[in-house]
Amino acid sequence: MMLEPDGDADKQSADRSDFLDKYEITPLVVSLSTPQSSVSSSPSDHEEKNVFGWDYIGIPAHFWNVGLLSVASIAVLYPVLIIEGGASSSVYTASTQLVNLFYSYRIFFGLFTDAFHIRQRHWKPYMLFAWTMTSIALLSIVILGRKGTMSITSFVWFLTIANIGGAISDCTASGFMTWIAHHEPKSRSGHAQTTMYIVKELGRVVSNILVVMGFSGPLNCPGYPEETDCRNAIFPFDISLSQFAGILLVFSVTGVILTIPLREEPSNARNSFTEVRKTLFSMWEAAQNRAVWQLMLFTMISNTLFSISNAAKYNANFVWLELTTFQNQMVWLMESVVFVIGLSLIKHYFINTSWRKLNLIGMGIVSTMNLLYLLVIYNITRNVWFYVIFSTTESFMHTANFLVNVFCIIEVAPEGMEAVTYSLITSATAVTHPLATTVSIALLSFFPALNEQNSFSDDTPAVRNSMAALMVIVVVLNWTGLLAMPMLPRQRQETRDLVERNESSKTWAAVALTVGLCALIYSTLVTIFSARGGCAAILGGPGCSDGKPIGVYLAMAVIFGFCYIIPTYHVYWPIVIGKERFTW
Numbered sequence: 001m002m003l004e005p006d007g008d009a010d011k012q013s014a015d016r017s018d019f020l021d022k023y024e025i026t027p028l029v030v031s032l033s034t035p036q037s038s039v040s041s042s043p044s045d046h047e048e049k050n051v052f053g054w055d056y057i058g059i060p061a062h063f064w065n066v067g068l069l070s071v072a073s074i075a076v077l078y079p080v081l082i083i084e085g086g087a088s089s090s091v092y093t094a095s096t097q098l099v100n101l102f103y104s105y106r107i108f109f110g111l112f113t114d115a116f117h118i119r120q121r122h123w124k125p126y127m128l129f130a131w132t133m134t135s136i137a138l139l140s141i142v143i144l145g146r147k148g149t150m151s152i153t154s155f156v157w158f159l160t161i162a163n164i165g166g167a168i169s170d171c172t173a174s175g176f177m178t179w180i181a182h183h184e185p186k187s188r189s190g191h192a193q194t195t196m197y198i199v200k201e202l203g204r205v206v207s208n209i210l211v212v213m214g215f216s217g218p219l220n221c222p223g224y225p226e227e228t229d230c231r232n233a234i235f236p237f238d239i240s241l242s243q244f245a246g247i248l249l250v251f252s253v254t255g256v257i258l259t260i261p262l263r264e265e266p267s268n269a270r271n272s273f274t275e276v277r278k279t280l281f282s283m284w285e286a287a288q289n290r291a292v293w294q295l296m297l298f299t300m301i302s303n304t305l306f307s308i309s310n311a312a313k314y315n316a317n318f319v320w321l322e323l324t325t326f327q328n329q330m331v332w333l334m335e336s337v338v339f340v341i342g343l344s345l346i347k348h349y350f351i352n353t354s355w356r357k358l359n360l361i362g363m364g365i366v367s368t369m370n371l372l373y374l375l376v377i378y379n380i381t382r383n384v385w386f387y388v389i390f391s392t393t394e395s396f397m398h399t400a401n402f403l404v405n406v407f408c409i410i411e412v413a414p415e416g417m418e419a420v421t422y423s424l425i426t427s428a429t430a431v432t433h434p435l436a437t438t439v440s441i442a443l444l445s446f447f448p449a450l451n452e453q454n455s456f457s458d459d460t461p462a463v464r465n466s467m468a469a470l471m472v473i474v475v476v477l478n479w480t481g482l483l484a485m486p487m488l489p490r491q492r493q494e495t496r497d498l499v500e501r502n503e504s505s506k507t508w509a510a511v512a513l514t515v516g517l518c519a520l521i522y523s524t525l526v527t528i529f530s531a532r533g534g535c536a537a538i539l540g541g542p543g544c545s546d547g548k549p550i551g552v553y554l555a556m557a558v559i560f561g562f563c564y565i566i567p568t569y570h571v572y573w574p575i576v577i578g579k580e581r582f583t584w
Helices: 058-075 077-084 089-099 101-115 124-147 152-181 191-214 241-259 273-287 290-307 313-320 325-349 355-371 373-377 384-391 394-412 418-444 453-458 461-487 492-500 506-531 550-576
Strands: none
Touching (some): 058 089, 058 124, 077 152, 077 313, 089 313, 101 418, 101 506, 152 241, 273 418, 290 394, 290 418, 313 373, 313 453, 355 373, 373 461, 418 461, 461 550
């Protein structure tokens, strides 16, 4: 169904710029200013840019490094925390979220870099700063690791600092890439950006190979370090954390070196907080349009519910399946393959299929595969390769969500506000990942036995039943994400129709922005607190006493209240009172 305007919606003035009928270039990230406006023009400035030429080779280097660093930082935590450290499920889940947490803050990095240029350069100085910061953090791991004075907690925090640099680079390099994309002829529109996606994905693949080669040795043997020879050890060696950081450091320093010759024209913009206010006003202006705030709300609701997972699976996999680093990384590699295959299938065969149907199909596939884990829980089969194969299909859901968001952004972005609109919607998407992790950790407080590896070693009927109950709860919550689906237009034409209505609401724009900001702050607190092993239930811990986790009840009520009240108000209440008819 197409949603009609609500009664308190404020009408936008008719003289607002017409929206693009078909915007062919998809911005990659959060550069908040319109790229052409901030850079002075020169004769060569209007020519197509060769991103692999010496003048711009720093751009693919940045995308490669971001893909490599972001995935390697998560992948290494399985052998370090689960296999060697025996960490609880909540600590491991929070730690994986922590190292990549600040990618959710790219919109703030974008605001700052757009407002304050260094030596009249918009992006290059921040790229140099970002990879210098990352290099220092990685070098710290190398030095402390060689001295033998680095704890696992310190390792996670240094990885987090390194990824703050990665997030800044991701923001600025993508802003630069958006500027380069505007110089492509129509016949090659999107070519450079697609190439950067591929380069980034290749970096991710290499990071998985690095972890497979470096941590598939004696570390995986039961009884390690006393036992170093077993069938789980694919290689006769493991690399140390300092060696791992040293390899990443080489790429990080290379990023600094290749940024130095990067050619960027001087910027005409003045450094002042006036630019910040202008950008914030542009964001506020864009957010008021129904096409934008409705998509923001849909994205936050559906992605939060779709992304809730069973956080206890990591320890269960290690104990029940004896999942090694090699096998865990095979899951990651196969997910990348499934992601690429999913992109290709949708591009060639389902490009005009209803976006709602794509999400429905994706959810059906993912939930079916998740329920197959019941066979593992009740020991019907605990073949590790059975798990590796069926678990990779979850990428199809991520593929569908990714493409739907990209397709919608293209259609709803008003001319001259493309990057601002993109930053709003992608930031709404980014917020959902830590928020879903927060919910996943909070669910463990209802099943405290599932938070420790020892419970899975006991493998009692009570543990199995608790694990099965948690899995079913997760699947049901995932399915409820479809309740918000009528807020999503079916396809491009329906999106354009929504845009052409030119409806606006300051109220719902404020709701969308406020919820997104509050979710980011709360998720950050939960992620940091849980990674440190805190006990407060409202901040993701198992509870500091034997009493009922009141804090968890409160947090869950707020999160789920938002996820269900919004679609009820905008979709189902109008149906109940007869103003709308339900159509899929």
